[in-house]
Every structure is written in structure tokens, then in C-alpha cells.
Amino acid sequence: MQATSLQFAHTDSGIPARRGYVWWIAAVAALGGLLFGYDWVVIGGARQFYEVYFHLTSDALVGWANSCALLGCLVGSLAAGTLAERWGRRPLLLAAAILFGVSSAFTGWSHIFSTFIFWRIAGGIAIGVSSNVSPLYIAEISPAAIRGKLVALNQFAIVVGILIAQIANWLIARPIPAGDTGAQIMQSWNVQYGWRWMFFAIVLPALIFTVTSFFLPESPRWLLARGRDVEAQRILQRVGGENYASIEIATIETSLHEDSAVRASWTELLRPGLRRVVLLGMGLAVLQQWTGINILFNYAAEVYRSAGYGSNDIFLNIVITGSINLLFTVLAMFLVETIGRRKLMLAGCIGIAASHLLCALAYRRAWPGPVVLTLTLSAIACYAVTLAPVTWVLIAEIFPNRVRSHGVSAAVSTLWLASFALTYTFPLLNHAFGTGGVFVTYGVICVIGFVMVYFGVAETKGRTLEQIELSVAERRTG
Template structure:
């Protein structure tokens, strides 16, 4: 389907030429399959947790935290690797590499015979997550027209959420009678405790192979091709996205932008005042997304819902409900990101989450259990799903100049995974020391702090081309 490019309201710019919307959605959806694998691999550990803990005999908070957070070391390594490799070799090869890593690590994690092997392959799977979390949103942003970019980059978060829900449903179906056991010994004696948790991890190999095959057929990012000097190839890709008029306009903008800036990527350039300010904004958004505390609800659902009075069967069912709410409100974000704008959704999410984390902490402090805790956790997830979860990735894919986007994105995503490791590893320790109430109050204060940071430093970027955003942030002309 081809449509004439024009404004979509709210001050969106008019871009010459026509767009092949069907093709844009197809290649964006293929890149976003990385998000689906990311989501599945990220959350499957939460449902498999009671079973692999029983199988490997994990009892201390340190070992439990290590098993849940070890993949984040791989995420950090993968995001650093992706930053350098995607700027040097392009976005497409990194999409292919992540698919291979997802497929191999899922099988080898599932059939690990020792805890050490389990940890190693979880870390390898983390490398795949780190690579795809960097490259998928970057690729989608670089092929997207300005008026569609928010929705298309949010598509990556939507598939991530679908992957989360798929993992939760698979976990529930496979767990079966294993949810009736209460002790490690009893769980270990069930089929789920011996083999079921293995299939929870292994299941992601199938969509990984689909992603691998599809990634072979997507084009390279046209903006990366311009940066690499392959102008004719870039123009050909833009012409498939739109028409010759659109292609020429996009190539002219990209070439003009790069001609005003050093095409060479260096660490020194990141310390120039304007670029450093934007980089710190990206790091701050990445850290806030993780320290908002919502991901611990996914990764430690067992402890949270058990503390709220649910048995293992109820816990597994509640986990699926959280995934469904996550999906529904990610769809809300997809619908509104290019209408309401990035900044408004981020402010709404951070402020609302601060309030609800405070209420959640109060509920645990007053020993209120059951449906009240479930309702509050669902409210937190709903706000997170329509704000910090997807919009952070949109902003990170938009705010950095093309010439350093891979490197700056790598640094920001690395900060995200360091923050994620910190919050995931420390939750069992914080929960034991402060109780659930104190832990969620801490997350609430972080969200409140994030609200004021967003209000002061984060600009609105909806409807602007990537080159216009560079000018808006003052990072053009070698700033």
C-alpha cells in the first residue's frame, strides 16, 4: 500500500513522495521479532524459577539472585558488542547474530545438567538480548518516516510484550501438576521439576529460527549505508520504502547532515558538551526504566505473590494476568505515542508509578494481601507498559546523531543493563532487609525523582525527522 506523505496532525512535517506502508511494516515487524525473543527469554526465568531452583537445590538469597540476574551480564556484554559492531558492520548482521545466539542458548540452557552450565548459557542468552535490544529499535528508527517512527519503534516493545506473555502462558501450561507441590523435594520429584522447566527455555528456539530466516531478507539500514558511503544502495532502500522522490529527499537530508559532522566515531566526541548532555539524558532514561522497579514484578513474581498469600498455582495464573495487562497497555502506547507525544506519556507513567508503588508498599506494611496486591501490581504494570517501557526505547533510538548512534546507544543500553542487574540482584536482599513495603517505597521515590528529571530535561520529539531532532538538541555541526 502506497500513501502520499504528509502531516498527521499536531505539527508533523510534510515529507515529499509516497510511502510503501506495507513494506515498512513488514521489515519493521521482522526487526521487531528480536523484541519477541528478548521478551520471552527475559521473563521465562520467572516461571521456571521454582522448578530449576528445586532441581539445582538453590536455597540462599545470593544464589537465587545470581540465577535470576546472571543473564544481565551477557546483556551488558551484548550491548557493548552491538555498539561497536553495528557502527562498523551494519545493523542487519547483528540482527542475524542475535537470532543465532537466541536459538543456541535456549536449547543449551534448557538441557544444562549442572548449575554452572545453566549460568553460562543464561549469560550467552543475555548477550543475544543485549545485541537485539540495541540494534532492533535503532534499525526501525532509521528506516521509519518521521510521522510513523513512534508507532514503528513501539512495535518492537509490543512484540517484546507478546514474548513476555507467550513465556508466561508456556510456563503455566508446562508447569501442570508441579504447581501443587510445596517443598523443593516435592517439586523436584514432579515432571515439571525434572523436565518441564527445560522445555520452558527450549521453546524459544522455534521463533528464533523464524527470526533468523526472516532477517536474511531485510535490507540494511539506509542511514547506515549513507554513513558507510554506499549512497546508491541507500537510495535503493529508501526507494523501496517510498518512491524516487522520497528516496532522493531522504538521502539528501542524511548526506547533508553527515557532511556537517565528522563521520568518524570516537569516544572523545562524546565528551563535547552538547553530546555529553544528550548522552547523560539517554543514560538517565535507561536507568530510570529499570530502577522504576517494575521488572522485579516479572522476575520475582513468585516471592511477591507468595507474600501476598497466593499458592504456586495462583502465582502462575497471576503471572499470566500481568502479561495480558502488559500487552493491552503496550497497545495503548502504540496508539498514542505519535499523538500524545513521548514526553507526556513518560511524565504520566513516572508520576503514576510513584503513587502506586507507595500504595503497594503501604499494602504490604499493613499486611493487606490477595486481590489488593494483585490490583496494585497490575496498575503499576499498566502504567509502565504505556510509558517507561516502550517510550524509553523510542527516545533512545531518536536522540543520538547518526554518526555516533551505535556507540551512544550502546553506552545507554549498557547503563540500562547495569541498572537492571543491580535491581534484579538486590531485590531478594532488599526484600529480606527492608521487607516488601520498604522495597516498593524505594522504587516509588525513584519514580518520583524520575518524574522531575523528565519534566526538566526531556524534550518532545514526535513528528520530527532524526536530522531535525539533532538540530533541536544542538548536536549538529560538530557541537
């Protein structure tokens, strides 16, 4: 009982004295999210030009070029769990930063399709690593009172990266006259150079991330698990002062001592006591993707073209979707610590489901394009303020200290598998059921997600990671 009272004695209700330092750490780590967002969405603007350059005429080749990076995401997220546990969180962030810059530069420099695919997969590995380690690292170094905001900062950075990519695509692409022949289009600036600059643009922020990563401290929880107590104490003192550091070290070491009999490994995730948490994390990851919102980013041109929009309006609509996404992500950073994780997730499932089902009706009744745009923006707004950031927060919080890196890796790997399935199946579903039918499918998935969250997710707002771990343990044995 001593451990229980010790863990719950620390509620961390105040903002740490050195909040500027904590926000700086989180902002640097979140640069991985910004590069993730840019690299993930830039393909949407570049594809219509590199497809012409590489003479991609079959659906199989088009789909492979558009989704191959997701396989790299899976590889990176699977590797990140083991590597982050062995080498620490900071070296993985640095490696991801370097890989982002190198892969983007060589993707833009590619002159044959196989080289393009190789570097897109390499960029996907960087996304997979950063999507694991950035929220994991931020959660482990953040005080409980502002952890939700700081982890949500990573999602904010992802959204900023998405918007930057959408604006870059819009500004770099030059209008192609309607009367141009195939040969003229092939020799156009867009096809020969434009799509390359869309990838080159990420090199500068990748360089900034690389340089700033050298100044990040290591996760104090990882250091304590390795017996490097002095280093951990020094970092925690910088985060919140001496009293904060003493309490945090005591609670973390108590948790580590209780877990010392079991060595962290992938097989540990299969133990009966942890299976439920792992399945919940994986379920949340799948739900975040299968809401279908990312289709509105990766296949925005097809969605808006089906609603009757022309090419120039489509590019503008894509920038509008990115702006709405950014605006409501900022709102989420304030709500995640006031309303709480569980209520936001429930509200998001209902809001997205309603938007999707109304959008399906709009397609079926052939309502005007602005109605479809409004409903898609409604779905994006609901997603940005709820499932998009909160899923990452929950995944970073719910796993015990000893298996957190492996648990996050399992959940995020599932997220990328779900993302691959979503991206790959949209053209098939769209062809079979029409765009309205696809939105019905995603709306039903959101309703199912509401049931999962209602019965499976407990509130974690304002609680330390060790308190969350203890409550999960009590639920397992209760």
C-alpha cells in the first residue's frame, strides 16, 4: 500500500516553474510531427505530375506509388519500439530527422521510378520512427498537468506540416492550359521540375530538426530505468524544480521496482494483464484512421471532383481543409486538459459520423458542391479537435513504463497498417459503392468506435503516467 499512496500523493496540479523549458523540448520533438505531416501529404499535390513523368498508367502502379511510403511507416514504427528501448528516445529523433532530409532530397532528385519508390519508402521509415518516438518522448518528459497539451502539440505540428505541404503544392504548381497536348504536358515545368521542388521543400525544416535534436535531453524515465539517476534528476530539476524532481523520481522508481521482475519485450505485451491495454491501443489507432478523414487529404481531388469542382477550385479547397484542420487542432490543445480525453473522443465519433452520413446523403441527392465542402470541413473540424490529437495522447499514456516503447510501437504500427488499408481500398470502395456509399461506410465505423470508447476508455486527464499505470493494474486484477 505504500507504493499506492506514494503514487497518488503526487497530483502535479500546478504548472512547473520552468514551463518555457518544457515547451521548448516538446516543440523540438514535435518537429518530427511537422515533417511527418508534410511528407505524408505532399504526395497529394505531386502525384498528378510525377505520374506523367514516370509514365504511370496502370492502377496498380499509381496505387503503389501513392501508398509505398506507408510500408516504410510500418517498418519504422515496428523498429522504433526496440531501438528506443535499447538506445533511448533522443537518438531515434535525431536519426529520423536525418532520414527525413536525405530521403526527401533524393526523392525529388529521382529520375527512374524504382529510385523514387526506394526513397519514398525510406521517407516512410522516418515517418514511422517519428510517429512513435515524438509523442512517446513528449509524454515521458512532460508534467501531468500539461502533458495532454504537450502531446497534442505533436498533432498540431503534424497539422502545420500538412498545411505547409498543401500551400507549397498550391504555390509551386503552375496552371496547365486546357489545350496542351500530352507531349506539351510532359515537357511542362510541373512535370519536369515542379513535383521535385515539392519534395525539396522539406529539406530545410529537416536540417533545423537535426540541429536542434542535439540539444534535447534524454527521457528521464528511460534514464532511471538504466540506473542513470543523476542525469535523470538533473533533467527533472530543469523541468520543474528540486521538489518536483524528488517526487517524480520516487514515483518512477517505485513503478520500475515493481516491474523489475519482468523484462520489457514484445512477448510481454501478450501477457493476460496487458493484452486488454494493447488491444485498446490498437483499436484506437484503427479507429483514428478508419474514420476516413485522411481520405479527404490523400484523395481530396477525387472527392471534390465528384462533387462538381474544377481543378483550380480543388487546389483552393484543399488549402481550406488544411486551414480548418489547423484551426481546430489549436482548439484541441486547450480542450484536452479541460474537457478531458474520453469526452472528446466520444464527441468526435458522433460528430464525424453525422458529418459523413449527411455527406453521403448530399452525394445521393446531388446537392451543390458547397454543401459537400461544408460537410467535409465539418468532419475535418470534428476530427481535428478530438480523435486526431487525443488518440496520440492516449496511446502515449496508457502503457506501463516497462513496456511503453513496445506498446506505443504496436499501436502505431497498427495505425499504419490501418492507414495502408484505408488508402488502398478507397479507389475500390469508391468504384463499387460510389463516393456516397464510401461515406456511409466510414460513418458506420465511427458509430462502432463510439461504443468501443464508451466501454473501453477511462479518463486520464491530470494524472501522472505512474497513476495511470496503477489504475490499469487495479482494473486488470479487480
